[in-house]
Amino acid sequence: MAFDDLKHAQRERLIFLDRCLTWRGMANRRDLIARFGISSAQAALDFRLYLECSGKTPPIYDSVRKTYLAAEAHKPLAPSSLTEAFETVLNPEDDATAILPPPLRRADPSVIASLYQAMRAKQAIHVRYTSMTSGADGGQWIAPTHFTSDGESVHVRAFSYKHRQYRDYLPIRVGADSTFETRPLSEPLPWDEDWNTRARVWLRPKSGLTREQASAVRREYGFEGQLLCVETRKALEYYLDRRWGLNQNGARLERVKTDYDKLPSDCSRAAVIE
Amino acid sequence: MAFDDLKHAQRERLIFLDRCLTWRGMANRRDLIARFGISSAQAALDFRLYLECSGKTPPIYDSVRKTYLAAEAHKPLAPSSLTEAFETVLNPEDDATAILPPPLRRADPSVIASLYQAMRAKQAIHVRYTSMTSGADGGQWIAPTHFTSDGESVHVRAFSYKHRQYRDYLPIRVGADSTFETRPLSEPLPWDEDWNTRARVWLRPKSGLTREQASAVRREYGFEGQLLCVETRKALEYYLDRRWGLNQNGARLERVKTDYDKLPSDCSRAAVIE
DNA sequence: GCAATCCGTATAGTTTTTGAACGTATAATT
DNA sequence: AATTATACGTTCAAAAACTATACGGATTGC
Numbered sequence: 001m002a003f004d005d006l007k008h009a010q011r012e013r014l015i016f017l018d019r020c021l022t023w024r025g026m027a028n029r030r031d032l033i034a035r036f037g038i039s040s041a042q043a044a045l046d047f048r049l050y051l052e053c054s055g056k057t058p059p060i061y062d063s064v065r066k067t068y069l070a071a072e073a074h075k076p077l078a079p080s081s082l083t084e085a086f087e088t089v090l091n092p093e094d095d096a097t098a099i100l101p102p103p104l105r106r107a108d109p110s111v112i113a114s115l116y117q118a119m120r121a122k123q124a125i126h127v128r129y130t131s132m133t134s135g136a137d138g139g140q141w142i143a144p145t146h147f148t149s150d151g152e153s154v155h156v157r158a159f160s161y162k163h164r165q166y167r168d169y170l171p172i173r174v175g176a177d178s179t180f181e182t183r184p185l186s187e188p189l190p191w192d193e194d195w196n197t198r199a200r201v202w203l204r205p206k207s208g209l210t211r212e213q214a215s216a217v218r219r220e221y222g223f224e225g226q227l228l229c230v231e232t233r234k235a236l237e238y239y240l241d242r243r244w245g246l247n248q249n250g251a252r253l254e255r256v257k258t259d260y261d262k263l264p265s266d267c268s269r270a271a272v273i274e
Numbered sequence: 275m276a277f278d279d280l281k282h283a284q285r286e287r288l289i290f291l292d293r294c295l296t297w298r299g300m301a302n303r304r305d306l307i308a309r310f311g312i313s314s315a316q317a318a319l320d321f322r323l324y325l326e327c328s329g330k331t332p333p334i335y336d337s338v339r340k341t342y343l344a345a346e347a348h349k350p351l352a353p354s355s356l357t358e359a360f361e362t363v364l365n366p367e368d369d370a371t372a373i374l375p376p377p378l379r380r381a382d383p384s385v386i387a388s389l390y391q392a393m394r395a396k397q398a399i400h401v402r403y404t405s406m407t408s409g410a411d412g413g414q415w416i417a418p419t420h421f422t423s424d425g426e427s428v429h430v431r432a433f434s435y436k437h438r439q440y441r442d443y444l445p446i447r448v449g450a451d452s453t454f455e456t457r458p459l460s461e462p463l464p465w466d467e468d469w470n471t472r473a474r475v476w477l478r479p480k481s482g483l484t485r486e487q488a489s490a491v492r493r494e495y496g497f498e499g500q501l502l503c504v505e506t507r508k509a510l511e512y513y514l515d516r517r518w519g520l521n522q523n524g525a526r527l528e529r530v531k532t533d534y535d536k537l538p539s540d541c542s543r544a545a546v547i548e
Numbered sequence: 549g550c551a552a553t554c555c556g557t558a559t560a561g562t563t564t565t566t567g568a569a570c571g572t573a574t575a576a577t578t
Numbered sequence: 579a580a581t582t583a584t585a586c587g588t589t590c591a592a593a594a595a596c597t598a599t600a601c602g603g604a605t606t607g608c
Contacts (some may be wrong), residue, residue: 007565008310008593009283024394025387036282039597044556063604065556070387082381082445086428090390090421097537098422100510101517102451106496107356113344116364120298130490147364148372154360165551171356218405220446222380226409236374244377248469263371281564281596302585313566318587337573340585 003053003077006081013038013046014053016088018077021059023085028067044273053077083202105153107171114180115156115171119144123159123182124225128175137162142169142171143189150239159189166192168235197234202227206252217252227256234260277327277351287312287320290362292351295333295344297359302341309546329350353452379427381445389430390417390443393418398435402449411436413452415464416443424513430511433463440466442509471508475534477518480526491526501530508534524545 003014007168013036020027027207029043040047047068051058080088089099109246118125124143130136148168149155155168205214222229232240237258241247246255277288285308286421294301303317312320321342325332354362363370392399398417404410416432422442423429431440478501479488495502506514511532515521520529 008312008382010595014412022383023386024390025384026391030554038282041598042596043555045596046450061555064606066605074384077385078553082379082428083423085383085386086421086423089499090386090428091423098420098506100422100506100513100517102425103495105494109349109350109359110299112297112356112359112364116298117300124567132362132487132490145370147360148374149357149360149365150374151376154356154364170494173490204452212405212409216447218416220379220444221377223287230375232374233371239374242522243374245516246515248554284564304585315567315588316565319565321588335586337586338575340574342586 005077006049009036010046010049014050015078017046017050018091019080020088021068021074022076022080022084023089024071025074026065026067027059044166050077050108103152107154108176111174111176111178111180114178115144115158115174116147118182119146119156121182122184123184126181126183127178130173130175131167132173136175141183142167143185144169145189145192146195148236150236151215151243157192157195159192166194166235192235194235195233196262196263198263199232199234199237200261201232201237201240202256202258203230203246203253204228206254209252209255213252221253228253233263283310283390284320284323288324289352291320291324293354293359293363295342295348296350296354297356297363299334299344299348300341313457322347352415377426379446381428382450385448385452385454386445387452388452388472389418389432389448390421391458393420393430395456397458399444400455401452403443403448404447406447410449415457416441417459418443419463419466420469422510424510426513427518430467433470435467440468440509468509469507470537471534472537473506473508473511475504475506476530476532477504477520477527478530479504480528483526487526488507493525502527507537 003011006014013032016035017027017032020031029040029047032038032042032043032046054077057073057075059068059070059074061067092138114125115127117123122143126139126141128136128139130140140160140162142160142162144156144158145166146157148157149156153172155169156171157166157168159165169237174214179205204215209217218224220226230240230244244253245251246253278283282402284330290309291301291306294305295357303314306312306317307314328351329349331347331349333342333344333348335341336343336390344522360362389397389401391397396414400413400415402410402413403416414434414436416434416436419429419440420431423430427446430445432439433439433440434441442481450465458504479491483491492502504514504518515529518527519525520527
């Protein structure tokens with residue numbers, strides 16, 4: 001089980017192999033060769049190493065089908081989601097046409113870089129920002145603290161000196177004609193309450209569904225009991241309804257309640273309770 | 275410019291470096307070392323190689339800031355989207371709490387593997403499928419042809435012998451209690467019309483927006499003229515409204531029309547037209 | 549029976565990477 | 579003003595990773 005103290009490159013290959021066996025249920029040297037451009041000899045070594053690492057449930061070579069097959073009770077070395085699996089192992093030839101194109105939001109790398117460097121250097125930066133509601137401003141000082149993602153767009157969380165509060169900014173709306181002048185913070189930034197508060201949003205199958213439908217919803221979202229709990233930062237909670245489609249007609253989940261507490265260290269994943 | 279005939283591992287490192295310089299505007303050996311676990315000497319070699327590859331606009335070492343800075347007119351070696359950039363380079367320490375948790379759909383790898391192997395072997399496979407509308411069936415033969423993604427879930431496209439047509443199946447709704455028995459195709463599968471038809475969906479800023487708002491929408495979606503064209507396979511078109519939020523209250527784009535034609539070879543990306 | 553395609557192993561040679569040394573420049577600390 | 583720390587760069591021998599090639603075994607398909 002020397003898996004963790006492998007070199008980066010070889011670990012990458014074993015992870016790929018692991019995904020092949022987990023999601024395809026089969027793997028060949030050829031897969032490694034095609035993916036990483038290594039020699040057949042090296043691929044053989046990788047296989048041998050994988051067999052060692054796989055412990056109690058090693059894949060077995062099926063000489064009839066001329067391929068390795070995952071064991072009945074195969075345990076992945078490095079668990080992955082179906083989406084990750086699709087991207088790495090299920091979509092042959094990385095066929096882009098098998099994916100519905102996402103709304104692609106352009107972004108100017110040099111604007112992002114300006115914001116990033118201000119964040120890293122803990123400086124304030126002067127930007128012109130166009131909000132959808134109030135239109136373009138004449139320029140303001142903000143102090144970026146984090147990049148975040150709501151699953152659709154990337155945001156910059158920053159303290160706004162104009163509004164005296166933390167806000168989410170869309171990089172795309174930062175004018176490329178901003179000065180991007182920077183200045184040191186005059187004083188330490190205030191505490192970001194919403195960022196450091198954990199929101200636990202409790203969901204249940206939408207009322208009105210039949211028993212069968214409700215249980216199908218539970219199966220699809222992977223919870224057994226009455227409620228599904230989604231944890232995130234309070235600062236991101238606003239985006240949850242859209243991300244999970246709760247506000248849509250065909251929604252199959254609805255909110256029950258939300259708890260807030262101080263964020264312990266770090267946690268943000270859907271958890272399954274009772 | 276020997277970028278393309280590099281070994282996989284080193285190319286990976288140069289791409290990472292490229293993203294640092296593009297989206298952070300800065301890079302250090304330390305970044306490579308932290309990410310790939312290589313030695314300082316090797317990181318120095320990678321930098322040297324990157325400088326060679328970067329042609330007319332090499333990054334410049336700023337001895338005051340003790341870091342490499344991207345050139346004014348920096349050109350990325352391997353372009354990337356903001357989302358990719360966020361995942362690789364903008365989210366420090368891969369802080370999972372900076373991402374709004376997506377609806378995570380469980381999936382049973384062994385079910386996926388059964389479907390995958392039937393697809394690869396061009397076989398039909400027997401499954402019990404539970405649709406949201408008609409409930410569980412008693413088992414049916416399907417012939418999987420592709421895995422696809424609508425950006426939310428992964429689907430299996432398959433020919434259904436029961437319905438005599440191609441359909442999209444959600445792996446999560448394939449009962450784990452299916453037999454997964456397989457059999458060779460009795461005859462070649464029929465032509466998959468919707469899969470092999472290209473849909474061009476034309477969008478424009480939602481009517482009712484002010485001139486300023488419409489132009490903000492154009493900027494955010496990266497098109498200049500009246501219309502934005504999204505290309506995809508007709509088989510995936512159904513999912514487009516949800517993926518792009520066209521059916522939502524706050525939608526800022528609306529459909530104008532859709533063209534169909536025979537799919538040439540492969541194309542599926544948002545393109546910008548007059 | 550023969551070719552093709554998987555597997556496994558082994559050896560020798562090449563390439564990549566390391567580790568350690570030594571030197572330069574700048575900024576911060578003492 | 580001297581010291582420390584952190585960046586950078588180069589060099590070189592040693593170690594590790596990987597390739598190329600060869601050989602042998604099992605199965606399938608023609």
